[in-house]
Amino acid sequence: MNKPVGKNRILEIKNLKTWFPIKRGILARTVGFVRAVDGVSLYIKKGETLGLVGESGCGKTTLGRTILGLEKAREGGILYDGKELFALKSYEVRELRKRMQIIFQDPLSSLNPRMNIMDIVIEGLVEFNMIKDSRKDHARKLMNEVGLDEDALYRYPHEFSGGQRQRINIARAISLRPDFILCDEPVSALDVSVQAQVINLLMDLREKNNLSYLFISHDLSVVSHIANRVAVMYMGKIVEHGPTGDIINAPMHPYTKALIAAVPVVGVDKRERVVLKGSTPSLSLPPQGCRFNTRCSEVMEVCKKKEPCEIKTGSRQVWCHLYRS
Amino acid sequence: MNKKLLEIKNLTVTFKTDEGLFNAVEDVSFHIERGEIVGLVGESGCGKSVTALSILRLIPSPPGSIKSGSIIFRDKDLLKLDPKEVRKIRGRAVSMIFQEPLAALSPLQRIGQQMVEVLQLHGSIKKKDAWRISESWLEKVKISDAGERMYAYPFQLSGGMQQRIMIAMALMLEPDLIIADEPTTALDVTIQAQVFKLIREMRQEESSILLITHDMGVIWEMCDRVIVMYASRVVEEGSVSDIFSRPAHPYTKGLLKSIPKLSVEAGRLEAISGYVPSPFHYPSGCHFRDRCPHAFKRCSEETPPFVDLTHNHKAACYIADKIISNTQIIANNT
Numbered sequence: 061m062n063k064p065v066g067k068n069r070i071l072e073i074k075n076l077k078t079w080f081p082i083k084r085g086i087l088a089r090t091v092g093f094v095r096a097v098d099g100v101s102l103y104i105k106k107g108e109t110l111g112l113v114g115e116s117g118c119g120k121t122t123l124g125r126t127i128l129g130l131e132k133a134r135e136g137g138i139l140y141d142g143k144e145l146f147a148l149k150s151y152e153v154r155e156l157r158k159r160m161q162i163i164f165q166d167p168l169s170s171l172n173p174r175m176n177i178m179d180i181v182i183e184g185l186v187e188f189n190m191i192k193d194s195r196k197d198h199a200r201k202l203m204n205e206v207g208l209d210e211d212a213l214y215r216y217p218h219e220f221s222g223g224q225r226q227r228i229n230i231a232r233a234i235s236l237r238p239d240f241i242l243c244d245e246p247v248s249a250l251d252v253s254v255q256a257q258v259i260n261l262l263m264d265l266r267e268k269n270n271l272s273y274l275f276i277s278h279d280l281s282v283v284s285h286i287a288n289r290v291a292v293m294y295m296g297k298i299v300e301h302g303p304t305g306d307i308i309n310a311p312m313h314p315y316t317k318a319l320i321a322a323v324p325v326v327g328v329d330k331r332e333r334v335v336l337k338g339s340t341p342s343l344s345l346p347p348q349g350c351r352f353n354t355r356c357s358e359v360m361e362v363c364k365k366k367e368p369c370e371i372k373t374g375s376r377q378v379w380c381h382l383y384r385s
Numbered sequence: 386m387n388k389k390l391l392e393i394k395n396l397t398v399t400f401k402t403d404e405g406l407f408n409a410v411e412d413v414s415f416h417i418e419r420g421e422i423v424g425l426v427g428e429s430g431c432g433k434s435v436t437a438l439s440i441l442r443l444i445p446s447p448p449g450s451i452k453s454g455s456i457i458f459r460d461k462d463l464l465k466l467d468p469k470e471v472r473k474i475r476g477r478a479v480s481m482i483f484q485e486p487l488a489a490l491s492p493l494q495r496i497g498q499q500m501v502e503v504l505q506l507h508g509s510i511k512k513k514d515a516w517r518i519s520e521s522w523l524e525k526v527k528i529s530d531a532g533e534r535m536y537a538y539p540f541q542l543s544g545g546m547q548q549r550i551m552i553a554m555a556l557m558l559e560p561d562l563i564i565a566d567e568p569t570t571a572l573d574v575t576i577q578a579q580v581f582k583l584i585r586e587m588r589q590e591e592s593s594i595l596l597i598t599h600d601m602g603v604i605w606e607m608c609d610r611v612i613v614m615y616a617s618r619v620v621e622e623g624s625v626s627d628i629f630s631r632p633a634h635p636y637t638k639g640l641l642k643s644i645p646k647l648s649v650e651a652g653r654l655e656a657i658s659g660y661v662p663s664p665f666h667y668p669s670g671c672h673f674r675d676r677c678p679h680a681f682k683r684c685s686e687e688t689p690p691f692v693d694l695t696h697n698h699k700a701a702c703y704i705a706d707k708i709i710s711n712t713q714i715i716a717n718n719t
Contacts, residue, residue: 115573221660251428252599253636253676256643256656263653278574281645285654308647322578324602325647326629335582336575339543 071104076136096122098296109273111287119296161233165245167225171217178213202231223254295351302376312378392416396454407664409435411617422594424604427614480555484567486547490539497535522553545576616672623698633700633709
């Protein structure tokens with residue numbers, strides 16, 4: 061069944077499942093699972109950005125954390141540059157850590173308030189014993205790369221604005237010269253007028269260093285600017301995947317259609333939108349059949365019984381009974 | 386009858402902190418007409434929420450205090466009323482929908498109790514009747530099994546449902562003015578669309594809404610008129626079509642350009658350079674000048690006054706008429 065791995069793929073995820081047990085009673089017996097990630101397959105090519113879109117609680121952050129080894133997968137596999145991540149020994153994982161970095165949503169809580177900026181941005185380099193000469197030179201260079209003033213080096217995180225803090229996070233993430241960065245909602249917490257700067261910076265860095273991003277966001281418009289491909293996630297599963305332009309111009313899955321329609325867009329005729337009914341069901345009790353069937357506007361009998369399988373058309377995939385291969 | 390339901394004149398609100406005194410709102414003036422939806426847009430910390438809280442006299446004092454100005458609501462200055470009279474206006478004449486429904490609802494009381502309390506506080510009504518009215522409001526805001534939900538605690542409901550209940554409570558007394566402070570920021574996009582649809586459908590013809598948001602898309606979708614705030618001051622005011630197609634303040638223009646659009650020709654965004662200044666370090670003169678591509682000497686010397694452009698469209702910039710004339714029409718570009 062396994063397809064041959066493309067040589068140019070930095071990351072390949074196969075049927076990944078991350079479930080969290082629900083424990084009850086004094087003996088803490090497991091009575092069920094929250095199926096945060098429930099059978100996801102994805103790939104990212106070198107130098108490419110994959111956008112992962114979905115509502116809060118759909119499992120997108122858990123998927124990212126599982127890739128970085130911050131959550132334990134229950135099933136499935138992750139190939140990083142051709143190496144099976146779950147089969148690696150701990151020292152090998154430690155080596156790989158250099159190449160995989162993360163940028164979090166909240167730029168303040170991800171910076172240690174007691175460390176100055178210089179110590180923060182070179183912490184990884186120090187940890188891996190990669191500084192042979194002056195620490196300050198390394199730190200200075202990183203500051204320049206992310207467009208921050210060098211005299212900020214001896215200041216502390218609380219002295220900066222949100223946008224500057226996110227730049228510090230980015231400087232730390234690129235310090236070890238990774239080839240993959242997980243960006244988990246990197247601009248959602250920033251002021252509107254600063255979001256664009258940070259998106260531009262991420263795009264510049266990608267070009268300069270041939271970086272690959274997994275860009276997680278709930279905001280399709282942000283993703284449309286930075287991602288080459290988009291995967292839409294709903295209740296632990298990918299429902300649609302394809303090149304960014306195709307997804308935005310001609311969404312196939314009813315959920316993707318609803319997501320796009322829900323974004324108020326300046327200049328588009330207002331007050332004429334399809335509004336999705338209801339809210340996301342609980343992840344511990346997903347609906348039978350297609351998980352979207354409780355909210356879908358085009359629901360059919362088969363949707364309530366059978367889980368849709370993958371329908372491939374060209375470079376796109378969709379999981380929906382409306383389509384036939 | 387006066388067409389203006391609410392008029393804020395030269396409102397200045399200061400906050401006292403360990404680091405010193407600063408102006409959270411500085412010389413803000415605008416009005417809301419009957420039946421109008423007015424958007425107040427700006428970034429976090431620009432003073433939009435403080436302006437809204439001042440209307441209801443909800444500024445925590447200390448550290449905050451309303452230094453000067455007046456807020457005329459139905460020909461009465463709200464700032465001159467005594468606390469007892471203000472309490473009569475809150476909820477009944479002016480109600481508020483907050484950003485975090487879970488923080489605004491009491492965690493220890495059932496939904497029904499909280500709604501009944503609102504009705505009983507503002508009118509002599511029997512508990513049984515109040516319960517019935519509350520239940521019918523839950524149905525109006527499209528909560529399924531309204532009868533059962535009346536007995537639910539807030540934490541048992543989803544964010545979208547909690548916000549629906551907030552909306553029901555805000556509309557229940559049929560207020561003249563509804564202040565909605567980022568009512569959907571804590572919600573998912575699909576739920577956000579539901580909530581806005583609901584607000585539009587539910588409000589009375591003659592009631593007005595002050596919608597506070599940082600999202601220009603929401604303004605476009607919902608509002609008749611827009612007030613743009615930057616660093617404690619109003620920088621531009623105009624109809625939705627004026628603001629989106631002919632922005633006259635460099636900040637408004639930059640903001641509209643920098644918003645990521647749902648588009649296929651992805652690419653670099655036109656960002657506004659620099660960062661939002663802290664209220665302790667606002668630049669002299671125009672607060673936007675150190676980020677403004679057009680700034681010149683005079684901008685640092687004195688605060689630019691409002692320039693009237695067309696009917697109801699004004700901007701606080703010396704070169705507003707120049708900015709307006711070389712703006713291509715953004716609304717048609719997307």
